Amino acid sequence: MIARHSSFACLGLLLAAHTGSVYAAPADQAALQARIDALHSEMAELDQQLTRLEAQQTPRFEASVYPHALTPTPPEEKAIEETRERRQLEEESSHNPFSITAHRTNYLFPVSYNGNQDRARFRDIDADGRADNTEVKFQFSAKFSLAEGLFGDRGDLYFGYTQRSWWQAYNTDSSSPFRETNYEPEIFIDFANDWNLLGWINTRNRVSLNHQSNGRSAPLSRSWNRVYLESTLQRGDWALSLAPHWRIPESDSEDDNPDIERYMGYGDIRLAKRFSHDQEISGLLRGNPSAGNYGTRLDYSWPAFNGVRGHVQYYYGYGESLIDYDHRVHRLSIGFSLNPLFTPSGLLR
Numbered sequence: 154m155i156a157r158h159s160s161f162a163c164l165g166l167l168l169a170a171h172t173g174s175v176y177a178a179p180a181d182q183a184a185l186q187a188r189i190d191a192l193h194s195e196m197a198e199l200d201q202q203l204t205r206l207e208a209q210q211t212p213r214f215e216a217s218v219y220p221h222a223l224t225p226t227p228p229e230e231k232a233i234e235e236t237r238e239r240r241q242l243e244e245e246s247s248h249n250p251f252s253i254t255a256h257r258t259n260y261l262f263p264v265s266y267n268g269n270q271d272r273a274r275f276r277d278i279d280a281d282g283r284a285d286n287t288e289v290k291f292q293f294s295a296k297f298s299l300a301e302g303l304f305g306d307r308g309d310l311y312f313g314y315t316q317r318s319w320w321q322a323y324n325t326d327s328s329s330p331f332r333e334t335n336y337e338p339e340i341f342i343d344f345a346n347d348w349n350l351l352g353w354i355n356t357r358n359r360v361s362l363n364h365q366s367n368g369r370s371a372p373l374s375r376s377w378n379r380v381y382l383e384s385t386l387q388r389g390d391w392a393l394s395l396a397p398h399w400r401i402p403e404s405d406s407e408d409d410n411p412d413i414e415r416y417m418g419y420g421d422i423r424l425a426k427r428f429s430h431d432q433e434i435s436g437l438l439r440g441n442p443s444a445g446n447y448g449t450r451l452d453y454s455w456p457a458f459n460g461v462r463g464h465v466q467y468y469y470g471y472g473e474s475l476i477d478y479d480h481r482v483h484r485l486s487i488g489f490s491l492n493p494l495f496t497p498s499g500l501l502r
Contacts, residue, residue: 255492256313257294258452260464262488265290265319271480275332277373282327289320290486299340308344313361315339319474333476339363352388359383363398367475374409375475377401381420390427392495396420416446416471416479427495431456435494439472448472454490464490 266287275284296313303310315337322329341361348355359382366376381398397420405411418441425435432455440447448470457463466486473482 254296255294256296256311257315258292258490258494259294259492260290260292260466260488260490262290262464262466262486264488265484265486267482267484269481269483271477274373274476274480278330278332279327282324284327284332285321285324287323288332289322290318290484290488291320292317303342304344307346308342310342311340313339313341317474333367333474335365335367335475337363337365350386353386353393354388355384356387357383357385365475371409373476375413375478376409377403377413390495392425392427394421394423394425396422410475410478413478415441415444417441417448418446418472425494427493431493433494440470446471452494454493457489460491462490462493464488 264287268286270284270286272284275282292315294313294315296311298309299312300310302308316334317337318334319332320329321327321332324330339361341359341363344358344360346355346358361379361381361383363379363381364376365379367373369375378401379398380401381396383394383396386393386395399419400414418439421437421439423435423437425433427433432453434453435451437450437452438447439449448468450469450473451467452464453466454462454464464487466484468482468484468486471481472478473484
């Protein structure tokens, strides 16, 4: 504003000087002309200053202000940013002694249709009953922190608990029993990482001592104890999870399912993709290649309403539950889930 007033003042002086020069003597005219030339030079300098001031006051569209508008974030950097955010949120929640966070996906499938129900095994629940193909399937899973900052401030210790149930809710002839429930407590250490492997970021490694059982007596009793190592690799909106496990040996007299590894195999492999508007799709593979027994699962979820996600799950093969570990199922489930796979607490199993 000051520079603009100065320009008007100089213009007035020029006009005055020009008017005066008409009536001035020749000697005075030379002096006035020199003054006019000086004023022209000053006006040019003031105009340059004004241009610079206006440019500084006008907001500019810069990459530093809008980093995602000009250049997309590279997949490796995106994975590292999410890893740091994940660790920060976990640390913040650990300061609240009553805080729990999602461990695995929490879901409710009011319609879960299995086209190959094990009716012979259901007779151990109801001798005169018949298992319905349609049931309710749901899972609750949570964890809470036990210690943090272990192993050079890279590891955090947790207790996790997962409960998965298959409920014959519509089977009123058999009093709507729970056909199967799997209980899975575990203690594990999460190591946050940012290692780069061929463009994939190793965002997390987990070592877990895991127990899984169905809490029943013979002949329906099923249980095993494992140690598993889970490594998660992420590249932008893609994630790959490798979770090999080793079964802790049991005596023959206490082993309810000695051939479980023949069907469940030695670990899980999962590939997940996040795409437009926070939709997610993932595939899981488990099994024993030498025995030719596999289990496969496909999940697709999308935002529905108020933080609840629509969810469709398809499972085919062995190992969906402990009671069905050696029975091939063919199941389609439709319902809702409460947390996405890609969460601040990490890629869920």
